[in-house]
Each structure stands twice: as structure tokens, then as C-alpha cells.
Amino acid sequence: MPTASPHSVSAVPTLRGVRPARHGRRSGIALVEYALAMPLLLLMLAGVLDYALALRTATSVSTAARAGAAYGSSDPSHTTDTLGIQSAAVNSSPDVQSMTVTSSRSCQCSGGSTVSCSGSCTGGKMLIYVQVTVTATSWDIFSYSGLGFTGSTSAQASMRAQ
DSSP, X not given: OOOOOTTOOOSSOOOTTOOOOOHHHHHXXXXXXXXXXXXXXXXXXXXXXXXXXXXXXHHHHHHHHHHHHHHHHSSGGGGGOHHHHHHHHHHHOTTOSSEEEEXXXXXXXXXXXXXXXXXXXXXXXXXXXXXXXXXXXXXXXSOOTTSOOOSEEEEEEEEEOO
């Protein structure tokens, strides 16, 4: 049996000229990658936030239009109460600051023909409708010149008076 001499070379192979990676160099590369990726991630986050704000405003405006129309249609005398309709719409969405509420009243005969609300229908009942339009401005964090979003959101609701 051969015996190993005390001067023999280690059995673990080594590569010449290859140095082990240093921790400082790897963290420098990670810092450069972070610096390159962060502006893109922040831009994407700003877009998501802008979209969420616009969606929130659109939902609130739609809710306000339905609330105004519900108030106006609750009684035939409420169809001409523009202040009550505006108050119902604005109170349903108090977090939207720049809300404009308009309402109109229209009348139809039971057959579907349009008639003046001060007139009458022959052979049928007059149906009274109230239509509420709500418009508001959605504020954005960043302005995107390439997109067609103007910041104005509107909703319309129409209901028949009871």
C-alpha cells in the first residue's frame, strides 16, 4: 500500500487566476440595478394611483347621479325641486369637491310619445321622468400629455317619478 508523503499536493483542484467574488462588487451592481429600475417602478405606481383616483371619482359621480335621481323620482313634486336634487347628490358623495349637478324634468304619455308636462295625455296616464347629470373633476398626481384623459368625469341617471 502506498503511503502519502507529507509533501504531496492537496486533492482539491484549484483554478489559477480566478479570484473569489467580493461582496462589495456585488452590492455595487445591485445598487446600479436598483437605480435603473426604481424610476420605472415609481412611474408605474403613479399611473396606478392616478387610475385609482379617477375610478374613485367616477364611482362617486355615478352614485351622486343615482341619489339625485332617486330623490327627484320619490314624489312628482320633487321633480322640480332642483335644490333638493342637488343636495341629495352632493350629500351622497361628500369627498368629491368640484361637483356640478343639473336636473331636468320630462313627460311622456303611456304610449311613449313626448308631451309637455303642463299638458295632458288622451287615453292614458302621463309619466313624469327626472334626469340628473353630475360632472366632477378628477385630480391626478402626474399629467400624462400622451393620454386623452381630461380629468372631467360625468354620469347621468334617469328615473320615473312614483
